[in-house]
Amino acid sequence: MGASSSMIREPGEKAACMPVPCLDHLLKFSGVLCALLIRSDGSVITRSGFLEADTEGLLASISLLIAESGIIAGRIQNSALTQIFLEFQNKFLVIQEVEYNRFLVIIARADTNIGQISYHLKKEKLRPVPVYEAAGS
Amino acid sequence: MKQPVPEGTLIGEIETSLEWLLSHTSRFRGVILARINTGEGFILIEYGRPVGFSFRMGDRVLQGAAARQFFERKDFIHASLRRYTDREFQEALDRAGPEILIPGAREGAQRPTQSSVSAPATTGTRLSLEEDRQSGAGAAAERVPPPIAIKPDLPEEKPGDGMTVRRDPAPQLPRQIPFEERIPESILDRIFHSPGVTAAAIFRERSIVDYRGEDSLEEMVETAEDILLTAGEILSLLSTGPLGQVTLRVSGTNVTIAPFEDGYFLILTEPEVNLGQIRKLVHDGACAGRG
Numbered sequence: 011m012g013a014s015s016s017m018i019r020e021p022g023e024k025a026a027c028m029p030v031p032c033l034d035h036l037l038k039f040s041g042v043l044c045a046l047l048i049r050s051d052g053s054v055i056t057r058s059g060f061l062e063a064d065t066e067g068l069l070a071s072i073s074l075l076i077a078e079s080g081i082i083a084g085r086i087q088n089s090a091l092t093q094i095f096l097e098f099q100n101k102f103l104v105i106q107e108v109e110y111n112r113f114l115v116i117i118a119r120a121d122t123n124i125g126q127i128s129y130h131l132k133k134e135k136l137r138p139v140p141v142y143e144a145a146g147s
Numbered sequence: 148m149k150q151p152v153p154e155g156t157l158i159g160e161i162e163t164s165l166e167w168l169l170s171h172t173s174r175f176r177g178v179i180l181a182r183i184n185t186g187e188g189f190i191l192i193e194y195g196r197p198v199g200f201s202f203r204m205g206d207r208v209l210q211g212a213a214a215r216q217f218f219e220r221k222d223f224i225h226a227s228l229r230r231y232t233d234r235e236f237q238e239a240l241d242r243a244g245p246e247i248l249i250p251g252a253r254e255g256a257q258r259p260t261q262s263s264v265s266a267p268a269t270t271g272t273r274l275s276l277e278e279d280r281q282s283g284a285g286a287a288a289e290r291v292p293p294p295i296a297i298k299p300d301l302p303e304e305k306p307g308d309g310m311t312v313r314r315d316p317a318p319q320l321p322r323q324i325p326f327e328e329r330i331p332e333s334i335l336d337r338i339f340h341s342p343g344v345t346a347a348a349i350f351r352e353r354s355i356v357d358y359r360g361e362d363s364l365e366e367m368v369e370t371a372e373d374i375l376l377t378a379g380e381i382l383s384l385l386s387t388g389p390l391g392q393v394t395l396r397v398s399g400t401n402v403t404i405a406p407f408e409d410g411y412f413l414i415l416t417e418p419e420v421n422l423g424q425i426r427k428l429v430h431d432g433a434c435a436g437r438g
Binding site: 063064067068071072074075078079081082083085086087089090091092093094095096097098099100101103117120124125 | 363366367370371373374377378380381382384385386387388389390391392393394395396397398399400402415421422423426
């Protein structure tokens, strides 16, 4: 995932830190407008790209979507949700769980090669994002 | 602006002229929330008859015949169609007030007969049961109109001046296909027998209309509709154009929800089936219904 050296300390997660990944590499794919790494409550860990939309409203909707999709997943033999794919006429939105409570959101134009991005994510071994113990813990 | 009418049930959005809207809503009762670059308003429709019009431009409000004339002069109206129940329609009339009404418009307006709007007998017993349940509960056994839910293109906001610019010179209006010409049963069979499909259903208003494969789909319908509502919120925030499909990749299964007619497909596929194949499946399924 091309993790940078900066670290993020999670609220309420005592002494546990994780690297803040850089998502710029996803913007190299033609048509990708924005990539975000969020928690399930919609809070942003990091982002790349520009989003014209009402970001707060969008993240609230995405958070809701993750919760609702989790319900469906739970109804299928308690399976785990791995990806949500929303295809619209002009854009698509991919939400992929990369680790517990970490979701990668990619917003792209409809002509983007989603297969290429999926392959890239797999190749880069986006999943799971390593969690490092903070120094001195 | 807060809408002065009930929200109703969203059945789709389209950008077209008033003339086209009125000629394609003979089986629709509800409100058309209309947006034009200068403001927004609504049109109350009762089975093809435009009952009332209202349009607000800043502090100025046009109502009744004046609003209708205004809409008629517009080549394109961004329209969001919302279906009403009897109660909601009455509430809309009460809330909007008599000023919006077109004199005489409600005379002779009547609900289409059951035979003219219901699915053919081949639709299966589940549909019949659904209709029985509705009528038993005193609910109107109405059906929503065929899909005018396809929005050809979304307007692009030109920054700064608030004007709307279309990408295409003219909208490609969807072909109107009577519900009677489609046989959901055969469409479902076709989808269900496609490689990799483990179950398929058509649902509407939180109930399964017909299904093939696992009956556990019933348990998912309510949440599936919630997901569609959330997708609708995202749609409005991102200017995405209409929804094509939602696919959830769950370990061991893909769950796809896609608009079909006045309802939705709910399709379960094996994990090996990729998104492109699912897209084709939904597209082919819909095309099969069109003969």
